[in-house]
Amino acid sequence: MINIAILGFGTVGGGVYEVISRCKKKPLSDVNIKYILDLRSFPEHPIGDRVTQDIDKILSDDSVSVVVETMGGDGVAYKFSLAALKAGKNVVTSNKAVVDKFGKELEAVAAENGVVYLYEASVGGGIPIIAPINNCFKADDITRVAGILNGTTNYILTHMQSEGKSLEEALASAQKLGYAEADPHADLAGLDSARKIAILSGIAFDKYISFESIPYVEGIEGVTSEDIALAEQLGCVIRLIAVAEKVGDKARILVAPHLVGNGSLFSAIREAFNAVSVTGSAVGEVVFYGQGAGSLPTAAAVCGDIERAISGSAKTVTRNDCEPDFIIGADPEAERFITLANGKKYRYFE
Ligand code: HSE
Secondary structure, three states: EEEEEOOOOOOOOOOHHHHHHHHHOOOOEEEEEEEEOOOOOOOOOOHHHHHEHHHHHOOOOOEEHHHHHHHOOHHHHHHHHHHHOOOOOOEEOOHHHHHHHHHHHHHHHHOOOOOOEEEHHHHOOOOOOOHHHHHOOOOOOOOEEEOOOOOHHHHHHHHHHOOOOOOHHHHHHHOOOOOOOOHHHHHHHHHHHHHHHHHHHHOOOOEEEEHHHOOOEEEOOOOHHHHHHHHHHOOOOEEEEEEEEEOOOOEEEEEEEEEEEEHHHHHHHOOOOOEEEEOOOOOEEEEEEEEEOOHHHHHHHHHHHHHHHOOOOOOOOEEEEEEOEEOOOOOOOOOOOEEEEOOOEEEEOO
């Protein structure tokens, strides 16, 4: 029996219970969710009796080897993650806000304590992307990471196009389906995508890159149905794309709505799906595609990390500090823009 605790029993935490309950493969089939930390109670839930509000009970229980942080936010979630690592417990999370803001510190504390801090689910929902970049691409020089990294905005753009829904209507459906952040402004304004490209580019370029250091972040709030229709006339769709690419010894990182030609793989990414393209100077372009949000896909990624923590097959990766002038932002001279018939300019993704 391997005891774990889940901090935060919402969309993702609840999904972790589902995935573990269905899993027949060892070592996950031996996992026992001993505690759920949540302020709410779940009297009807099969393991509702495991709910506690006392983090110390979890931290002082030596039988708990993995703490799953699916609380969200960067306050208590950070505090509890730090305390769990210091107590010698592996921590697995889907919380990109904590990874972005405190990842450097938490990875160092994990390494000091001989445990791991893993966050595959923080980017791309169910798509395995962090472990592949950390492992499979290790020998290569990654020159570009680009992606549709936000399920909510992709869902909105898809439904604005296919059903003529307004942004507000499509957002309401995305919220109902559990894709959106607690504050959907983070999705719409591109902040969620920016956090994710900060994490991915940091791993790809072997540096700690914070979301705050990304100089250009534009969301989809300014994208209208007219823009989408005019883009269609040019054989394009509009997608919110985050790009981090090497330019000499620097990296241009930005998030913005782009026109994507109908021949591009990225034009086929619909609904809440995400796609990430990684280009290495040896391997060329590799594309990852899958469900970027939602309870079970995200929980599947969390559970993959739980498995790696328990089996000892993962190690915490620490990186270099980012030089202050490493990141360059939007550069209208160097980028390709297309002007729609209504005069609005969009970047072109290729
Ligand atoms: N709000 C996020 C999204 C959830 O829509 O992609 C997954 O990170």
